[in-house]
Amino acid sequence: MSYTIALAGKGGTGKTTTASLIIRSLVRRGLKPVLAVDADANANLAEGLGVEIRETIGEVLAGFNEDKIKIPPGLTKGAYLEMKLNGTVSESTDIDLISMGRGEGTGCYCYPNSILRKFIDELLPNYPYMVMDNEAGLEHLSRGTTEHIDHLVITSDHSIKGARTVGRILELIAELKLDIRHKSVIVTRSPGHIEPVVVAELEKVGARPLAAIPADEQVMQFDLDKKSLLELPDNSIAVAAVEKIMDRILDNTTGS
Numbered sequence: 001m002s003y004t005i006a007l008a009g010k011g012g013t014g015k016t017t018t019a020s021l022i023i024r025s026l027v028r029r030g031l032k033p034v035l036a037v038d039a040d041a042n043a044n045l046a047e048g049l050g051v052e053i054r055e056t057i058g059e060v061l062a063g064f065n066e067d068k069i070k071i072p073p074g075l076t077k078g079a080y081l082e083m084k085l086n087g088t089v090s091e092s093t094d095i096d097l098i099s100m101g102r103g104e105g106t107g108c109y110c111y112p113n114s115i116l117r118k119f120i121d122e123l124l125p126n127y128p129y130m131v132m133d134n135e136a137g138l139e140h141l142s143r144g145t146t147e148h149i150d151h152l153v154i155t156s157d158h159s160i161k162g163a164r165t166v167g168r169i170l171e172l173i174a175e176l177k178l179d180i181r182h183k184s185v186i187v188t189r190s191p192g193h194i195e196p197v198v199v200a201e202l203e204k205v206g207a208r209p210l211a212a213i214p215a216d217e218q219v220m221q222f223d224l225d226k227k228s229l230l231e232l233p234d235n236s237i238a239v240a241a242v243e244k245i246m247d248r249i250l251d252n253t254t255g256s
Helices: 015-028 045-049 057-062 064-070 077-086 110-126 160-176 196-204 217-224 237-251
Strands: 003-009 034-038 095-099 129-133 149-157 180-190 209-214
Touching: 003 015, 003 160, 015 034, 015 045, 015 129, 015 149, 015 180, 015 237, 034 045, 034 110, 045 095, 057 064, 057 077, 077 110, 095 110, 149 160, 160 180, 160 196, 180 237, 196 209, 209 237, 217 237
Parallel strands: 003 129, 003 149, 034 095, 034 129, 149 180, 180 209
Antiparallel strands: none
16 A cells, blocks of 8 residues: 655745655665655656656646547547546656646636546555655645545744744644644754744644754755756765654554
8 A cells, every 4th residue: 555745835945855855765765666746836846856757737637628629539538638647657767757737728627637636546556655745735635636645744944934834734734624644844954953943933833843954065066966866875964864754754654
């Protein structure tokens, strides 16, 4: 059975970097293949992983109304859309990536979204782990893009505003009654520790930080050099921090 890890947090908190490092950790531990889902409209997980995107889900859905008039004989529109969706999976040795992207055009996507949920749920049994990089509003989670989330990682930068955004995300989770088994708050780009004032603000909104990921010059240089974060060396301080986080997250795969 697949274990699903999703990320959420306000823009600029390092969700995509954290997602990439989580995927790196899973691959290095031999827990592969990993299904990576970029559910952020501002899609850039592919860059962090060094994977080339064929076509985004948004592009497929946007063109669906036009494309359906060209459906080959003998195919239903549902089967045709599933065929198109299969073409969006960017495959590599250890990771397969689906990128939602941003749809274009107008119209109701209720039917395509129901096919999308079915598509991902059909793919999941082929992967021991799925990692989903989300936008802050949890839009795709609220639409029920997957049946449930085993572990939600909420990222906050080392600031009061970031801590308050964590609170709003937790409120949204409660309001939508999302099926999430475990939740962890990670403070990113920290100075090596978490200031007590930030901890106090997080506790005020009902969150206790699991760990901090320090600001890492190697990560920044890899970004400037357009290199995959999967290639970061083990001595990267961000990699080391995420490895400790993953030790604790993976303990939940055998716990309640």
